[in-house]
Amino acid sequence: MTAVIEARGLTKRFNDNTVVREIDFSVPPAQCFGFLGPNGAGKTTTLRMILGQSPLSAGSLSVFGLSVPRHGSKVRKRMGVVPQTDNLDPDFTVVENLRMYGAYFDLRGDGLARRIDELLEFVELADRAHVKINTLSGGMRRRLTIARALINDPELVVLDEPTTGLDPQARHMIWARLRDLRQSGKTLLLTTHYMEEAERLCDDLVIMDHGQIVDQGSPPQLIQRHVEKEVVEIREAATVANGLLDSLSGCRTEWVGDTFYCYTDDARPVVAQIDAIDNLVFLHRPANLEDVFLKLTGRDLKD
């Protein structure tokens, strides 16, 4: 199967600052592909290049087999975009926003009207069709932005941090809709810094840091490749005698703030050891993508 997006040596420089550094990736069709990385890793810049909204400094990039940004307009006709910053048209109502956006894709008439009705149902905004944008909550605005991105029935939907700043209910609703889209055969490309989001949605993902791809794989593959199976976290661990923590058997250990992490393939002996201590708050859990992410991109603050 030919890739929907193919990037080779993709590079973006702003003056002397290299934001994306010779990255290669290819996004297969009908998958959810994730870009995971801290703020400033180069995710949004990569997306902007894919949209043809940002010229490449070096390398090659093709979407649907067409080279970008040369064929940006043609490519965007088959693509839907959910940007990070809200840019709904504040002069219009919900339905007018969708109608106008349809016009930008040369869509009009009954076909467009039907499509708008379907999309409002899909994102559960049918009862808000005629209200002004500024009366919508953050979650509703994001849902409307998703509906807007689907107006042209795109083959590829690009989402830049689709659930940042939303409450858990809105986030789960959006995740469900994105899974529906993926089921229906659309290719999804999303950036996120929420591990849970990446783990739930992405079939395949790349981890980016400082403009480079640090690793690529499915969430389980990445976890297996980089961290031990299980983690024991001890909160407020400074109160525990250091000697005890050092003696925990078979752990790769790490301190972050006042929390002590023990990574191991079999945590049972460790749990048995610390369970005996009174008033100790600890958490025994399977390793997740966040452990991989922190290991690969470091624990220092990013901005």
Add this chain to the structure above:
Amino acid sequence: MDMSLPRLKGRSLAIWKRNALVWRKLIGPSLMINFGEPLLYLLGLGYGLGLFIGEMAGMDYLTFLASGIVASSAMTTATFEGLYSVYTRMVPQHTYDAMLATPIEVDDILAGEMFWCATKSLINGVAILAVAAALGAVSGPSALLALPIVFLIGLCFAGPAMVISAISPGYDFFNYYFTLAITPMFILCGVFYPVDALPEPLQAFVQLLPLTHAVALVRPLVAGQPLSNVPLHLVVLFAYAVIGYYIAVVFARRRLVV
């Protein structure tokens, strides 16, 4: 910087429609300004000053002023739209970013905006001519021929205004443009008195300014007098429109497609 010549694909019509739709929602305050302002100018200045002046350049001062105001209002209307509205959609409101995620390109957006600016000038021109006709300041139906010129004046001033929007760091920056370009033209280019009343070096200078040529076309049409130097006036207005549009596209690309 992407200096390539703009290529239009007819999508600019969608941008024009968007603006027309928004305008229709705010039609009350828009028409208030379109009719109210010229009425005040013509009544206040036309009758007030006209009483002392009587005739100017072979016509009633009210007619002289009305025809000047038709041209200068086309300028200010297109300028306001090309500055405040275009900047708002380009920068704080991110409207163009949303459009640029569709097949639309910067070239289409600015072409649509430019035609919308000229459309607003036209709407305004119709209002002023109606007021002027009601006050008896218009020679006859031939004054309607001024309307296509008003549209062209709109295009002519929309181009440079969009250049300013594309390079402006904020709304305050527009003050430079108003004080250094728009207000001097309003005062010097023949709206209130004939340009040949100016000192000679200044006369030569105002020939470089588009409003002089706009007034030179509109006034005879409104007053029912013979036109002169038509090709020159048209070329100047077209040149400001086309060159302004091109420069605006180059700077807007630099701002939006980075």
